[in-house]
Amino acid sequence: MIDMKKSILENGFSKLCTAKAMTELYEANFKQVSKYVHATSRGHEAIQIALGLQLLPQDYAFPYYRDDAMLLSFGLEPYDLMLQLLAKKDDPFSAGRTYYSHPSLKDDDKPKIPHQSSATGMQAIPATGVAMGMQYKELQGLDDKALKALPFVVCSLGDASVTEGEIAEAFQMAALKQLPILYLIQDNGWDISANAAETRAQNAFEYAKGFNGLEAISIDGANFTESYDALEQVIHTIRKERRPFLVHAKVPLLNHHTSAYVWNGIVMI
Numbered sequence: 001m002i003d004m005k006k007s008i009l010e011n012g013f014s015k016l017c018t019a020k021a022m023t024e025l026y027e028a029n030f031k032q033v034s035k036y037v038h039a040t041s042r043g044h045e046a047i048q049i050a051l052g053l054q055l056l057p058q059d060y061a062f063p064y065y066r067d068d069a070m071l072l073s074f075g076l077e078p079y080d081l082m083l084q085l086l087a088k089k090d091d092p093f094s095a096g097r098t099y100y101s102h103p104s105l106k107d108d109d110k111p112k113i114p115h116q117s118s119a120t121g122m123q124a125i126p127a128t129g130v131a132m133g134m135q136y137k138e139l140q141g142l143d144d145k146a147l148k149a150l151p152f153v154v155c156s157l158g159d160a161s162v163t164e165g166e167i168a169e170a171f172q173m174a175a176l177k178q179l180p181i182l183y184l185i186q187d188n189g190w191d192i193s194a195n196a197a198e199t200r201a202q203n204a205f206e207y208a209k210g211f212n213g214l215e216a217i218s219i220d221g222a223n224f225t226e227s228y229d230a231l232e233q234v235i236h237t238i239r240k241e242r243r244p245f246l247v248h249a250k251v252p253l254l255n256h257h258t259s260a261y262v263w264n265g266i267v268m269i
């Protein structure tokens with residue numbers, strides 16, 4: 001995309017380099033860093049940042065454990081994230097009580113992040129519920145009329161979590177009720193150490209076709225400009241037309257699944 005604003009490209013690239021550098025720092029200091037367990041966004045940075053840069057404070061975000069680059073793009077600093085990584089009491093999310101990249105936040109200037117479970121995929125139903133709440137407020141005339149753009153919800157998921165029953169329930173209701181939600185599926189082809197062929201009959205883009213009213217697209221999530229442009233279009237449509245979308249982003253996993261899968265410096269998948 002030639003005419004994408006230079007400032008967006010510079011900002012995106014800077015966040016991408018920061019996320020990569022954080023991963024490298026964590027892995028180089030593995031024993032000191034991994035107090036509980038950590039996952040990193042390596043390979044997923046472009047799609048996460050392309051999305052995060054386009055959210056507004058009135059939006060709700062449900063990131064998952066691999067979304068540390070997305071958190072950077074919301075305006076969180078590496079220092080903030082490292083406080084959680086090292087289980088420090090000044091961690092802005094949970095005072096060190098939950099492990100890395102399990103955020104919860106109600107800062108005025110950032111998207112709102114409700115606390116969520118460590119059981120993977122469990123954010124889908126609460127996220128869909130928030131979108132239903134948004135719709136209810138609008139129908140009742142209780143929404144904030146001063147806002148320049150209507151809010152929406154982002155529910156971020158890994159490809160394997162989409163095989164869970166919870167996700168089917170969430171998609172069903174979003175499609176049926178036409179809720180303002182974006183399901184972002186980061187498809188790295190892995191479910192810890194089981195691959196896509198071993199765990200599913202179709203990818204999330206194909207699966208979405210079974211839910212009438214849930215529009216889906218499939219993109220290269222490692223390509224920042226393609227991701228940013230596609231998401232810009234999708235987000236614009238959700239804010240205006242108040243209906244659900246699924247964005248299936250293909251990405252490589254360039255680091256371990258989580259630090260729990262590293263033994264004596266060897267990645268176990």
Ligand SMILES: Cc1ncc(C[n+]2csc(CCOP(=O)(O)OP(=O)(O)O)c2C)c(N)n1
Binds near residue numbers: 118158160190191192
């Ligand atoms: C309900 C539940 N089942 C299993 C697990 C163990 N688990 C943690 S992450 C994961 C794989 C998820 O893969 P995916 O959703 O594709 O995300 P990725 O890590 O590949 O980005 C599994 C099975 C869990 N945390 N919760």
Ligand SMILES: [Mg+2]
Binds near residue numbers: 159192
């Ligand atoms: Mg995966």
